[in-house]
Amino acid sequence: MRGSAIARIIGKTTQSFPHEFDPNVRMWVFEEMVGNEKLSDIINTQHENVKYLPGKKIPTNVVAVPDLLEACDQANILVFVVPHQFVRKICQQLDGKLCSDVHVISLIKGLAAPYAEKLGGVKLISDEIKEILKVNVSVLMGANLAHEVAADDFCEATIGCKTKAQDGGYLKRLFNTDNFRINVVEDAHTVELCGALKNIVGCAAGFTDGLGYGDNTKAAVIRIGLIEMTRFIEHFYPGSNLTTFFESCGVADLITTCYGGRNRKVCEAFVKSNKTLQEVEKELLGGQSAQGPLTADEVYFMTQRSNLSDKYPLFTAVHRICKGEMKASEMISCIRDQPEYP
């Protein structure tokens, strides 16, 4: 769904700037059969992703291509919108087949998991892409629940790139519409990490909801989560800019995640049931994993190895609750003595 929602935007913006962008937008589609027809054929004739985004027309200049290499052939800009677990494999297939000056922009939230234990630390998805493809990678994050983006509801997003003067302008023009407002910052690591870490806070918000706490407590949990996000990023990726947290990728995405996101939903249901987290995920997400518990696991590995877990009482509590090592009702007593910011 997310890919099609973004394709609708890019289909439009490339038409608005035909001198800057080739309006022939290729969209790689993982081929599958819908009834007797190939999904890519349906998209190219009906201009609608009837399976993942029914009812929303995709501009006719967007062409579905089921072959990955063909979709990326001679491309100058690649927009990555795929489940995070496929990134590595996709990059390996693309390795050596791309234009040397290709610019990748990743919309994938989460970390390149599970790596922390193997590699001795978390790995950003953008860094994984860079490592394999040896290209310039930017990221786009924000409060962008896909079905609302697809419905053309007003929202915002943040692009994090290495050099705003060089890449900020065209990247903004590629994504910015009246209802999808883009700000560009150079603090790409912070932008990307916000998109991953907020899911841990979303879990904590879900526990809070599941336990029946009120607005004050939930706001305190979200705030403490935000503080731990800033602290983690500043410690492990020094040089982040505090103003980046005021962008859509920061507070806005955090709020959306803590009120409307699926990590929140899964964790609320988990607290209210007698089931394991895996059982609840199976019921609610149809077998997919929520990102929050995975990210909490990775982050815990790093903070614990650095003897810093006590500086991240909320992150640590979420990890332990998800692992079944602690009851959700003990979370508040863990965060009571949250060290003051900074």
Next chain:
Amino acid sequence: MRGSAIARIIGKTTQSFPHEFDPNVRMWVFEEMVGNEKLSDIINTQHENVKYLPGKKIPTNVVAVPDLLEACDQANILVFVVPHQFVRKICQQLDGKLCSDVHVISLIKGLAAPYAEKLGGVKLISDEIKEILKVNVSVLMGANLAHEVAADDFCEATIGCKTKAQDGGYLKRLFNTDNFRINVVEDAHTVELCGALKNIVGCAAGFTDGLGYGDNTKAAVIRIGLIEMTRFIEHFYPGSNLTTFFESCGVADLITTCYGGRNRKVCEAFVKSNKTLQEVEKELLGGQSAQGPLTADEVYFMTQRSNLSDKYPLFTAVHRICKGEMKASEMISCIRDQPEYP
């Protein structure tokens, strides 16, 4: 209710630090009859504010005093928890009757309205108290919906004082409990202004809810509101610290206001009805005024006089919608071109 909720906290903390605080806590109560009994007598015999906070025991060391001067006589610390429109009159009554070294801490959210037009600018309630009483004034703000504080739900609050080294310690000990966690900062103006300005954003969130927008749009509106708060404070009260917005008085109170507060509620109902804002306030708040529209009015006066209204598209839109000069449905088109932070 708020006064009694805070009295329960202070009754407890003063007992915990008897060498530092006199555990005889006087609580000024605006006298009224409840059945055949005086409210102050009921509080002093039943140790419960049966009218405004029924069912919650107030520690026996808190004594209700109906006479203002008697309540404040020889006090070293005065905690102000009164409706903002009474501040001036109360201060005038106290003028010249207080210990010279008395420290006032104000929990009153809002601005000393309506002053902007008369005085040429907004006035902080703490500044109004200082001006009349010529004493040191600190503030306490945060995500503290009163009924949840009274229920001993976990929450946080921020104290803003002039000199943390001098006043931070005892002020923290006076308010801090296991379920009411205090951080102290020196950026008192920012703390107080957050408590006032967030109500404008709460109105905008209410319009968003009333119009049926989703999570992305609401998060964007809240974020843009936060940006305008930082911008307003930095411009009109220079020297604020960005980290203060990460305290409970900042993001946390903003979130609570935008999801649970009464400005949100009134503005949602206003959009959904064909009534004026005043009619909706009358129905929902029993004749009281919501703070947000008043604050939007004051703030608009200042930004407009400085030719800066276009830097505050959300604040300006809220003002105009509340005044009936603009439809709520036009708000989003006003904020589309929000100037980037900073």
